[in-house]
Amino acid sequence: MPPSRRAGGAIRRGWIPFYVPYTGREEVRQVTESIRSGWLTTGPKVGLLENRLCRRVKARQAVAVNSCTAALHLALAASGVERGDEVVTSPYTFAATGETILYLGARPVFADIIPETLNLDPRQVERVITRRTRAIVPVHIAGLPCDLDSIGALARARGIRVIEDAAHALGAKVGRRPIGSISSLTCFSFYATKNLTTGEGGMLTTNDARLADRVRRLSLHGLTRDAWKRYARGGSWRYDIVEMGYKYNMTDVAAGIGLAQLSRFSDMQRRRLRLARRYHAMLRGCEAYELPPEGRAGEHAWHLYILRLRPGVLRIGRDALIEELREQGVGTSVHFLPLHLHSLYRRLGFRKGAFPHTERESARALSLPLYPGLSNRLQDRVVEVLLDVARRHGR
Numbered sequence: 001m002p003p004s005r006r007a008g009g010a011i012r013r014g015w016i017p018f019y020v021p022y023t024g025r026e027e028v029r030q031v032t033e034s035i036r037s038g039w040l041t042t043g044p045k046v047g048l049l050e051n052r053l054c055r056r057v058k059a060r061q062a063v064a065v066n067s068c069t070a071a072l073h074l075a076l077a078a079s080g081v082e083r084g085d086e087v088v089t090s091p092y093t094f095a096a097t098g099e100t101i102l103y104l105g106a107r108p109v110f111a112d113i114i115p116e117t118l119n120l121d122p123r124q125v126e127r128v129i130t131r132r133t134r135a136i137v138p139v140h141i142a143g144l145p146c147d148l149d150s151i152g153a154l155a156r157a158r159g160i161r162v163i164e165d166a167a168h169a170l171g172a173k174v175g176r177r178p179i180g181s182i183s184s185l186t187c188f189s190f191y192a193t194k195n196l197t198t199g200e201g202g203m204l205t206t207n208d209a210r211l212a213d214r215v216r217r218l219s220l221h222g223l224t225r226d227a228w229k230r231y232a233r234g235g236s237w238r239y240d241i242v243e244m245g246y247k248y249n250m251t252d253v254a255a256g257i258g259l260a261q262l263s264r265f266s267d268m269q270r271r272r273l274r275l276a277r278r279y280h281a282m283l284r285g286c287e288a289y290e291l292p293p294e295g296r297a298g299e300h301a302w303h304l305y306i307l308r309l310r311p312g313v314l315r316i317g318r319d320a321l322i323e324e325l326r327e328q329g330v331g332t333s334v335h336f337l338p339l340h341l342h343s344l345y346r347r348l349g350f351r352k353g354a355f356p357h358t359e360r361e362s363a364r365a366l367s368l369p370l371y372p373g374l375s376n377r378l379q380d381r382v383v384e385v386l387l388d389v390a391r392r393h394g395r
Helices: 005-012 025-037 044-057 068-078 095-103 122-128 148-158 209-218 225-229 252-263 265-283 318-327 343-347 356-363 376-393
Strands: 061-065 086-089 107-110 133-137 161-165 185-189 202-206 305-309 365-368
Touching: 025 252, 044 061, 044 202, 044 252, 061 068, 061 209, 068 095, 068 161, 068 185, 068 202, 068 209, 086 095, 095 107, 122 148, 133 148, 148 161, 202 209, 252 265, 265 305, 265 376, 318 365, 318 376, 356 365
Parallel strands: 086 107, 086 133, 133 161, 161 185
Antiparallel strands: 061 202, 185 202, 305 365
16 A cells, blocks of 8 residues: 555655655545545444454443544543642653643643653652542553553552553553553544554543443533434434533544554554564664664554664764754654653743653654655665764764
8 A cells, every 4th residue: 555645755756754644545435435425523434443443452442532632631531630630641752641631730740761661660650649649641652562560550559540641552562462451541642643543533442331431421512422323313402411521522534544544554563563673673783873672571563763862972962863864855753852841841840850861861862754655765765874874973
């Protein structure tokens, strides 16, 4: 399945983008079918995507929403997080993880990461838990699962809920357990760059039917469940508003894209794994770069390939390396700039130096192109440029 024509054109002009959508005829067919059916908003394709994702991650319940941000917000709200509560999470993450805690008037409490994995350190989590802690939100960076066994044990002993930020982790496993079936609530992202996309979208999974019902209700203005069916044959125009909710439902147009993606998800994941292994094989001998860890006790989803510069080996830093790569036609990105260093969190009292592992690892990290449509030839070019830079700027 070729990448989209528009993105393919960018490649032909000599630029290797950081990401290219991996879409084709089946996505077009599914979207066209939705438009012709008249179901432009939430309809049968949304329910079908929920059911099929449940089977893939071995969860009992799934609720499709319009973003992972929405899923995180709903998971926290359904867990009873409110003003004055604390939620422990990682500062090494995207804006949504912290902001959804703030939406509810709660306070994000950061715990530092394990430098090797970039994931939340359970020992640091234990240090910051207080009587106000209502939830822990581990973030599976790049698709490498966190230590959910240790985090889960901490949470169970204190009656705290675990809500996984699995924006990167669809397809990952802890042992033989898929991410999505382990914790009370798991939140996935289907953003354009993710391993499975609906353009914009997300999914929340749980094994608790009551939690799922609450999340579904909150995702559509707090209306009774029958409101989802009011425009279908046999549905009723009557509904009740039972609590304050939000407008987070997924559309059938988006779900159609997701169904097409899900039908070949295993093939896309195999390609990501092959590309990650090729990067490993070609870059392993270069002293300048530290390679990302592989999943030791499970399965890595390989959403990102995060390379890190080894300190003192090159005469240039991460930012200059990114610029050199850009000048030679290679797109990259940075995941992530630490949350606590952003202006919003500085105003909340967080300070530089508070989470040294996060700050150090973020400052030397960059993400390389990694997507199913990336050819071996283009990947070879990425590596060629990286090795050339290392030779020219070595100490």
